[in-house]
Amino acid sequence: MTASPLIEIKDLRIRFHGDDSRITHAVDGVDLSVANGATLGLVGESGCGKSVTSLAIMGLLPRRTTEISGAIRFDGFDLLKTADQTLGDLRGNRLAMIFQEPMTSLNPSFTIGDQITETILRHRGGSRKGARERAIELLRRVHIPSPERRIDEYPHKLSGGMRQRVMIAMALACDPQLLIADEPTTALDVTLQAQILELMRELKAASGAAIILITHDLGVVAEVCDEVAVMYAGEIVERAPVDELFSAPQHPYTVGLLGSIPRLDHRAERLATIEGMVPNMARPPAGCRFAARCPFVLEACTKARPPLVEVGPGHVTRCIRAPLELLVS
Amino acid sequence: MLNFLARRLAQIVPTLFFVSVLIFSLQQLLPGDPALVMAGEERDPNVIEQIRHQYRLDRPVPVQYAYWIKGVLSGDFGESLRNKMPVRELIAQKLPVTLQLGSMAIIIAFLIGIPAGIIAAVKKGTAWDYGANFFALWGISTPNFWLGIMLIFLFSIELGWLPASGYVPLTENWRASLAATIMPAFVLGNAIAAVLMRHTRSAMLQVLESDYVRTARAKGLSERTVILKHAMRNALTPIITLGALELGTLLSGAVLTEQIFSIPGFGKLIVDAVFNRDYAVVQGVVLVTATIYITLNLVADVAYILVNPRLRG
Numbered sequence: 001m002t003a004s005p006l007i008e009i010k011d012l013r014i015r016f017h018g019d020d021s022r023i024t025h026a027v028d029g030v031d032l033s034v035a036n037g038a039t040l041g042l043v044g045e046s047g048c049g050k051s052v053t054s055l056a057i058m059g060l061l062p063r064r065t066t067e068i069s070g071a072i073r074f075d076g077f078d079l080l081k082t083a084d085q086t087l088g089d090l091r092g093n094r095l096a097m098i099f100q101e102p103m104t105s106l107n108p109s110f111t112i113g114d115q116i117t118e119t120i121l122r123h124r125g126g127s128r129k130g131a132r133e134r135a136i137e138l139l140r141r142v143h144i145p146s147p148e149r150r151i152d153e154y155p156h157k158l159s160g161g162m163r164q165r166v167m168i169a170m171a172l173a174c175d176p177q178l179l180i181a182d183e184p185t186t187a188l189d190v191t192l193q194a195q196i197l198e199l200m201r202e203l204k205a206a207s208g209a210a211i212i213l214i215t216h217d218l219g220v221v222a223e224v225c226d227e228v229a230v231m232y233a234g235e236i237v238e239r240a241p242v243d244e245l246f247s248a249p250q251h252p253y254t255v256g257l258l259g260s261i262p263r264l265d266h267r268a269e270r271l272a273t274i275e276g277m278v279p280n281m282a283r284p285p286a287g288c289r290f291a292a293r294c295p296f297v298l299e300a301c302t303k304a305r306p307p308l309v310e311v312g313p314g315h316v317t318r319c320i321r322a323p324l325e326l327l328v329s
Numbered sequence: 330m331l332n333f334l335a336r337r338l339a340q341i342v343p344t345l346f347f348v349s350v351l352i353f354s355l356q357q358l359l360p361g362d363p364a365l366v367m368a369g370e371e372r373d374p375n376v377i378e379q380i381r382h383q384y385r386l387d388r389p390v391p392v393q394y395a396y397w398i399k400g401v402l403s404g405d406f407g408e409s410l411r412n413k414m415p416v417r418e419l420i421a422q423k424l425p426v427t428l429q430l431g432s433m434a435i436i437i438a439f440l441i442g443i444p445a446g447i448i449a450a451v452k453k454g455t456a457w458d459y460g461a462n463f464f465a466l467w468g469i470s471t472p473n474f475w476l477g478i479m480l481i482f483l484f485s486i487e488l489g490w491l492p493a494s495g496y497v498p499l500t501e502n503w504r505a506s507l508a509a510t511i512m513p514a515f516v517l518g519n520a521i522a523a524v525l526m527r528h529t530r531s532a533m534l535q536v537l538e539s540d541y542v543r544t545a546r547a548k549g550l551s552e553r554t555v556i557l558k559h560a561m562r563n564a565l566t567p568i569i570t571l572g573a574l575e576l577g578t579l580l581s582g583a584v585l586t587e588q589i590f591s592i593p594g595f596g597k598l599i600v601d602a603v604f605n606r607d608y609a610v611v612q613g614v615v616l617v618t619a620t621i622y623i624t625l626n627l628v629a630d631v632a633y634i635l636v637n638p639r640l641r642g
């Protein structure tokens with residue numbers, strides 16, 4: 001039996017109430033856990049609820065329109081129930097997030113130095129001078145050239161890659177125990193993606209933080225993650241240790257994502273496209289949500305929601321026909 | 330920045346020239362003959378002819394303009410046809426009154442409009458929001474003269490707290506001065522407060538949804554810091570310009586408000602001058618007003634650049 005995980009999400013459900021009284025079921029019964037120092041990859045098509053899940057962990061979903069249930073346990077706290085004050089003490093300190101949108105995530109009215117030292121002063125206190133020195137050190141750690149000069153610049157002077165580095169520096173400011181990186185490279189061009197990824201790998205080795213890495217890029221997952229969770233239409237459909245997921249995927253959707261060449265040594269394989277449409281999340285189907293696109297669909301699949309079943313050590317899948325090997329032969 | 334300033338200053342000269350021509354030409358359209366007004370009871374054609382000649386009213390309009398503008402450039406706005414005082418002196422006497430009234434009005438407008446807008450945005454959809462919106466609607470739709478009269482009725486006649494009319498210079502007795510100007514300043518400022526509130530509210534709503542406000546929250550900053558530092562700084566940048574532009578409506582509003590409260594300011598000066606066909610005064614006052622307005626615009630633009638790092642270069 002392993003030690004209890006750093007973060008454990010139980011039956012997380014998130015619904016948005018739209019202006020026209022339409023309800024979107026963005027996340028529906030998600031269970032996840034990450035151990036201290038481990039890296040979990042979260043993959044899935046656009047709109048499947050990856051960002052919403054991570055924003056829920058951070059407590060950053062708009063309160064007025066969001067309905068959340070379930071539990072998010074982080075080191076003894078239930079984040080969905082903690083007081084704002086306590087949540088504020090955790091955020092930016094022990095919990096940190098890098099956002100999907102590097103171009104707009106920095107405040108245009110303040111220098112990057114202001115924005116980094118602010119986090120340090122909030123959680124660590126100390127002198128302005130000390131915080132500034134630490135900020136310069138952080139900028140150096142994320143490989144921003146001449147940080148002593150750059151620290152006084154405003155975000156509009158920086159490129160997208162530089163801004164994302166600043167965001168990473170900011171997230172690392174207080175040595176978080178859990179770092180959520182929401183597609184840290186998607187908005188950037190290919191060479192920058194490789195650089196940021198290299199940086200993430202370095203930081204993982206150096207800091208020992210647990211990481212939830214959200215990505216479209218299976219190559220990234222193969223290189224960086226210990227475990228992978230595959231999301232589809234607001235649900236986790238498969239979860240497995242990384243090698244196992246690549247060598248023996250047990251959900252038809254994962255198989256589709258991997259395409260025909262699930263190779264660990266093959267870099268930068270984009271998610272393959274799968275025929276068909278994602279279900280309408282205003283009225284999700286009752287049975288398996290992948291049924292409309294699944295080549296193995298049976299009548300029973302559309303009747304009831306398939307449960308997560310264990311198919312190997314630490315390997316679960318939400319498919320009634322698993323293990324799939326038996327189907328192919 | 331310096332480049333921009335130089336360019337803007339260079340634009341001011343032709344603008345003012347155009348304004349001065351416009352003032353002078355429009356004035357010719359005013360009905361009535363100033364010579365007749367000055368002559369008063371006297372109906373002797375010889376006297377009238379003499380006045381015409383003395384004030385060059387018998388010369389062609391462009392020539393009259395040339396004389397006037399020449400004087401203006403050397404600081405001489407001519408003299409009032411009515412009481413023979415130099416126009417410059419009249420302006421120097423009345424302008425501070427209106428400036429005081431205007432500054433108080435704009436301070437009141439900012440003190441009410443901006444906090445109300447922020448609260449309405451932060452508490453969107455609650456009673457606070459509806460209350461602020463109701464106030465704004467009321468502020469925009471209430472006629473100044475009606476509001477002025479109601480305030481006089483309540484605070485001067487019923488309660489006896491404030492004087493109904495008149496003016497005391499700030500330098501003479503600041504308490505009495507504030508007491509005399511607070512009601513007219515509120516009348517002048519409340520519509521601007523309403524406009525500022527609405528713009529602040531919508532700017533805040535937009536900024537509160539932005540990614541960088543989410544980042545600020547993700548850092549663990551208190552909601553107070555998130556709103557008052559990260560959101561407000563960005564939301565208020567456009568409001569500054571708006572506020573400066575609203576000062577223009579304030580100058581025109583002063584005309585009516587000074588009448589209601591019998592305040593001897595710029596507004597009253599120009600109304601009296603128009604009714605008396607006091608050409609030199611009308612021209613001087615309008616030209617000074619236009620200059621103030623143009624200057625405020627420039628100040629607004631410069632302020633906008635100063636608070637916006639992207640434009641500072």
Ligand SMILES: Nc1ncnc2c1ncn2[C@@H]1O[C@H](COP(=O)(O)OP(=O)(O)OP(=O)(O)O)[C@@H](O)[C@H]1O
Nearest residue numbers: 016024026045046047048049050051052053062281
């Ligand atoms: N604030 C919100 N209000 C209403 N609906 C929302 C909100 N945020 C997200 N959604 C909806 O929730 C669903 C999941 O969105 P989410 O951003 O989590 O997708 P994602 O998996 O991160 O996709 P991507 O890969 O494109 O980032 C989408 O249908 C989205 O439209």
Ligand code: SF4
Nearest residue numbers: 288291294301319320
């Ligand atoms: S449960 Fe049925 S429809 Fe769903 S993935 Fe498995 S085989 Fe396909």
Ligand SMILES: [Mg+2]
Nearest residue numbers: 050051052100
């Ligand atoms: Mg996303």
